[in-house]
Amino acid sequence: MSHSLISTFGGFLGRLSLKWLPHDPITASGAIMLAAVPIAVALFITYTKRWKWIYREWLTTQDPKRIGIMYIIIAILMGLRGLADVIMVRTQQAVSVGSNHGILSASHFQQVISAHGTIMIFFVAMGLMFGIINLIVPLQIGARDVAFPFLNATGFWLFFAGMALINISLLIGDFSATGWLAYPPLSELKYSPTVGVDYWIWSLEIAGIGSLLAGINFVVTILKKRVKGMKLMKMPLFCWSVLGSMSLVIFAFPILTVTLTLLALDRTLGMHFFTSGHGGNMMMYVNLIWAWGHPEVYILVLPAFGVYSEIAAVFSRKKLFGYVSMVWAIWAIVILSFIVWLHHFFTMGAGSNVNAFFGIMTMIIAVPTGVKLFNWLFTMYKGKLNMKTPLYWLIAFVVVFTIGGMAGVLMAVPPIDFQLHNSLFLVAHFHMMIVSGVLFGYFAGIAYWYPKFLGYRLNERLGRYAFWSWLVGFLLAFIPLYILGFMGATRRLDHYSASLGWQPLFIVAAIGVVFIILGVVLQILQLIVSIWQRNGELKVGHDPWDGRTLEWSLPTPIPAYNFARLPEVSTRDAYWNAKKVKYIDRRPYEDIEMPKNSPLGMVIAGGALIFGFAFVWHIWWLVIVGLLVSVFGLIYRSMDEHTEYTLPASDVKQMEQMRASGGGI
Amino acid sequence: MSEISPGLDLAKADQLIERHEKDATTVFGFWVYLMTDCVLFASLFATFAVLRNNTFGGPSGATLFSLPYALAETLALLTSSFTCGLALLAAQAKRKTQTLVWFMITFGLGLTFLVLELSEFHKFVAMGDSWRRSGFLSAYFTLVGTHGLHITIGLLWMVVMMLFIYKRGLNRLSLKRIRMLSMFWHFLDVVWIFIFTIVYLFGALHA
């Protein structure tokens, strides 16, 4: 009786059953902690009776400033999860030697390390990037809004849905144990029969489509929504870097969508794209995923370069050195980043002409990057340096990025790559690039722009302590990996023999992680202390750093419509020049059209989440339900002709006057 | 245009320009989306080209495809692309009935195309040459099927569009959307040129 019941349910619920709940203590405690976060948040909101407020002000918002903040919050939370993963990885590698097999089983270790890579790239780096872009780009180009607010919000919620799906994998089922890019044939059904790879596929598929939508929105926003007078060559460099990055997004992410879909078709419909038999070709997967994957690296790093460019100029109190060369360097990087992807698989066996071509292209891409590094240095040269945390991150970045970059040029030589491929040398290289290039950049950006949105600075002393812990920890964690790579240690090792003599270096790397944890704790402490002291010495005006670009011209907090009067721009560094003239704007206010709130972006993404979850577990009726929710959400939205409202000029005037008298900014 | 009259005040003109630019921005954004879709198809084409000889003992394109059949599909879609353009012209001339008629013809031709394609799929599967047979057939079904999926979405959109025009007329919003729908439909025809050439014609030559 009970047996037939279970089998009926097995059909109804696809592959899903209770046996997929976590059983071992580490996964179970992770799952409980993970579930505790949303439950605690929900309870807190209920207790403080804030649901209505949350719904109205945040969940349904179309305001890029709020969407940006939501991106950053999600990215920070996911960063903590990615950090927890890496603590397990480093602990395992420090102790799992000889007869000791460490804290994780081999398959669990592979899941953890796959989750670390996937989460850090897709949900931390991408989240921070889109967060800062949403916050800053409209302000810097003098726009009241993005080009497609609804599309933008939907993009965020799809990102959220992807994030939710990857975390659900911790609660029920398992996660991909095939590395962050899930190479076949290992990731094919035959060798990875559980749901792990499917979670990976659908999480990235959904988040990837969200990124694509956001990318389209920002390309069009920057091209079409710039304030009158801001020619392309007068844009702040951050906007240029975002335009470059988003151009890569719109042309690279479709490749990812296809690659993931083909793998999913192999796994669910028994197709033979990448299988080892029946005429499949797994090398095509590697080719395609890197045709997306290499541009992806530049997608992440270009906006961070933009942040550094802003910071270099403001904190040196000089205009940016070599603006035009910076712009050309960005576009050289954009084009070249599409022509280097083979360097990720020199060892797969292509002929020497192919390897030589891509090796040379890889070396050439170092040139525009070098141009940018020198420009930052020349900007700082003879500047009146304002030594605050953002500048600390910038200087650390210049040093670390150069070391990591030189290691990269080294590996661009195919014969050398044959020695270093898949070794910890490579792991050290790309962490040096991504952590210093991307993460430090967004840390710097957050420290730089935080007061713009909240009206108080972050505590400087704690910020500096956090910086030093991070830097020391980071170097301790990754310099040993270069050496280990030379000694022959490969990536993703869960166990090694004691006679290899690797353990001391792995222990040093683990100590590095301890320092990084200290850095993260100090950052959290910095945030708490800063909130605590927000009305004291940390309180600042609307332009605490003597900024150069338009966002600093706005009052803090920034009104929903950003600019009560659209600024007049005729030069680069528009606000810097406006400050020198001391011009008082007496133009009359005008009516402002604003997008209405809408829950439908959330509904569409909710449908996608249901779809993805059901696809993972083969619950076909639920797949259709998810699809219908998304499609009808979209059609319902398209029937609404009144998606905007008009804020009359008189209301704008009143709000501005209230601000002027009450705020005293 | 009737909006431009000598007595037009400047504020009204500003508002009109602003609205016009807003619509132009949306249409441009849709164009950007279409460009991303081109890259999506390019990835599928690359995969197809790489796997085209991986028949694994199964049928090749030359033995499987019928050229006259593919030509019929092509002509149906090409004509529908043309009639879709005529629907756009009728809409811009504010002729509601004419717009609806052209859209219905377009829909009929699009549906014909889809039915032709699906029955071809059905025939192959019934012969035992499904997507499970070989890498080549996986690539074929996926490339052509993705195009078919786009056609299906286009047809669904056309139904919604016709209902919208029927109920609310040819207002500013429906004109904007008709422009985007016609772009989408022309784009699918452009993709089909390459499917026709690379999958069917090249396939026949490989014999």
Add this chain to the structure above:
Amino acid sequence: MSNVAKMSKTLVSEHQPEQAKFKSYIIGFIASLALTMSAYFITYYHVSGGRALLFGALSVLALSQFLIQLFFFLHVGREFPPRYKLMITSFMILVVLILVGGSLWIMHSLNGRVMPSTNQMVKYMNSQDNL
């Protein structure tokens, strides 16, 4: 009154005389039909001797039809400066060329060097009973 002038300019650019646009659809349609039919017939009757020539001819026909539809149906290249639509389309074409050309080059090289032929594979798989 520059605003009104600007508006009339943009409106005119969007609403060219209907005849002109109708004409462009007719031209596009007829040219596409002609190109499709010639591609079909040279394949169906294997016109011309060389195979490479046939592939070349078909590619040229497809590309011409692509450009014709881009111009007559999708109106690329008819906007006022700054020509963002044209720029982004060119960028797309560049990416597609790199992606498809690069993939074919790489995979061709790999196929020649590391992949067994289908015959070798079938033979091998037949020798492995469990497959």
